[in-house]
Amino acid sequence: MKTHLRIAIALLIGGVIGAAISTLLFSSRGMNEHKQVDNQTAKGTKGSSQQREPLYWVAPMDPNFRRDKPGKSPMGMDLIPFYGNQRGADESMSAQAGSVKISPDVVNNLGVRTAQAKMTTLNNTIETVGYIKYNEDTIVHMHPRVEGWVDALYVSTAGETVSKGQKMYGIYSPQLVSAQEEYLLAKKGKSRVIIDAARQRLLALHMPQEAMQQLDSDGKVLQSVTFYAPQSGVLEHLKIRHGFYVKPGDTLLSIASLDEVWVEAEVFEQQASLLEEGLAVNMDVAYLPDRQWQGKLDYIYPSLDISTRALRVRLRFDNPERLLKPNMYSNITIQGKPSAATLTVPREAVIRTGNQDRVVLALGEGYFKSVAVTLGKMSREAIEITSGIEMGDEVVTSAQFLIDSQSSISSDFVRMDHDNGSASTRQNNNSMQAHMKMSMDMESKSQSKKQNVKTAPEQAQVRGTVNSINIEQRSANISRGPIEKWGRGPATMVFSFAEHIDEHVLHQLNANSRIEFTFEISDGDFVIVALSIIDEGAS
Template identity: 25%
Template sequence: MKKTCLALLTAALLSACDKDAPQSSAAPAAEPGVISPAPELMSQLKLAGVKREPIAETLRVAGRIDFDEHRLARIGATITGRVTDIDAWLGQEVRKGTVLARLNSSELSTQQLAYLKARAELELNKRNAERAKALFQADVISAAENQRRESEYQISQAETRAAADQLRLLGVSPAAIEKLGKQGAIDSVTTVMATMNGVVVERRLSQGQVVQPADTLFVVADLSRLWAVAQVPEQQVGLVKTGQSVSIEVPALGNERLVGKLIFVGQTIDPETRTVLVRTELDNRDGRLKPAMLASMLIEAKPQERLVIPASAVVRENGEDHVFVATGPQQFRLQKLKLAPEQGGRRAVLSGLNGDEQIVIDGAFHLNNERNRKEMEGA
């Protein structure tokens, strides 16, 4: 009986030792993202320290092609009238002085009549003043009478000049005013003329419409030079200034890059969009650019000292940028970081590195494949 109990006790102890043995000999779990590559892979890796270099950040902002406001004319009537003829249409090229439309104006007729009356009164008072001067010299009339006739003549001169000035304000040329004074023929038709060479890009009138001097009837633009405008976010305003080099990408032209310089940076912030307007000028003598085309403006900011890594060191994992940082002899950790867009094979570090690390700059792709393989085997 004693031998049987001793055998059972011995068997129980051996069983307990067998259960504990695997637990005490198990290897510790590897830290996620850390890998110790095999010697053959290690020989393919190239390491380097993180550098600080001057790098110019390129801002990409949405914009559009727009008219050059210095080469744009909004043309209206100089007088109230009714449209009788329209001589220019959208897209038509016009020269300065080209008749765009004709109006019939009763106000013009009234002013022409006022001028003729003032001119007739001037002629009458001129003759009266000359006759009074002769009578005064003959001692027929008094000095007071002579002075009265001279004053009436001077007043008529002023009234005639005022009536002529009023006609000029209504768009009547000096030659037409002189012709009116000689012939006395009143013409109630006035013209709307182009004030510059260009293309009619807007027409805002129709036959029979009554228009006012404040109305814009035509917009004529010189399209040989255009603007590219964009809105820079408030946080990046400090990176842009007048004279900086910019590139314009126009999707309608196959994203062909057009080069220019900033000619204007706004002085105020748009309170609704929190952006600042910037503008550059583009040559358009070939006519390829059209106002209102969408465009992207790439603004090269002033170079600043930044942490920079080679683009070859970057590993994309789960939609984010990473690099392998050396943590010991033949040991690397996958480090997440934020990077600026690539420029000339380099990427500026926005966050994730402090500058004293050694990173894998060549072979990172193969190292990451090995890491993923080992993690899958471990799982």
């Protein structure tokens, strides 16, 4: 009896313990399932907060072309989605206005190169063209001091070489004949005062010394008086022929020396501060390309040319072999005054537009930023920066046009980092990466077929007005009209001239010139390949 009672009590206790354990297990499982549901709900809420719709779609090269859905730009590029400012608070570098992050593989594929802004002395060499002319200080003009007729002419053409003391022409003049007769009569009277007066009259009438000696020795009147070359050189002008009637004030001929020549050249107004008299000058001419002449800057004219807005200078060169001929064109290199060290960047780093000049800064860790700068003086290799960046800043010298184009979309660049976990940023980057890959693929295909097929860049023809022109740099600031086939409105921008456009054509252009021109986009530059000047009366 007692044994059965003990078994019943044991079973009762075991049931109670089992029920308690079951209750604890079910309660723990329920709490875990609730936590999992909460976590999934939180993740879903977080994911939904990151998935945002683009504000609009924009053309990569034209920030004014916006659409509310994907499509193509007027230049055939895929539109890029813009999501606004969705950067995290921890992204201090990308939080800068206008910054953009490019992944290392894209930087490598684009061939991005940088250079440091540093303090250097600009090369102040000025290159221009000059026109050789006679040294006007050595030109001698021959004029008669009596009326008469040319009864002898010993030279025949302008440009003829003459020597000092060579016979040039003979004149029969009643006035000279009368003066000779008076002189001979005075000599017979033996009055020294009258003789000296008669002799001075002959000298005042420009009687040559050779004729005076012959008159004294022969004692006979010379009906024809011969005149001689006062210096050696070449005939610049010959304005008489045999039998011409001449009178005082007529220029009969001019003799110029070629032992030294002048060269007149023009420099841009902004280069005037680099000039001073006495600077060293080098010159070469087309027909003797292996020969160099050294001279000096002799004179700076006090005013600018009213049509070209250029400053004229006069150069002086020795010409002992007489190889330099008047009216030849020449290439001039003037060594300008040295200047103090200034902050400079490579010339190719500057992006020049009609309204603003910019450079793209490399901020480090794949970040880039486009900033506006103010330009100063420039040389062939570098440009002075007066404001906008500081010494030591890294500037992009290649592929900067593609990077800079994104800054026009808004005040900030579109994010280009395809490793970001944000869905919106990833969509932005994928579109940009596709655009860059397409551009590089097209360039690669173009290079592989370069020997067989040459793809002509797209061109546009338009009219415009020249605002300013820099012949040395072969560029001009032009306000062009609209381009209907590209859907572009009027704009003011900097164009460069193709190498085949002759420099003499550029010299015909000045501020306010109306032109019709054809241009193409080559390596990011707007290159004029053909142009014509519109007459004032043309509509």
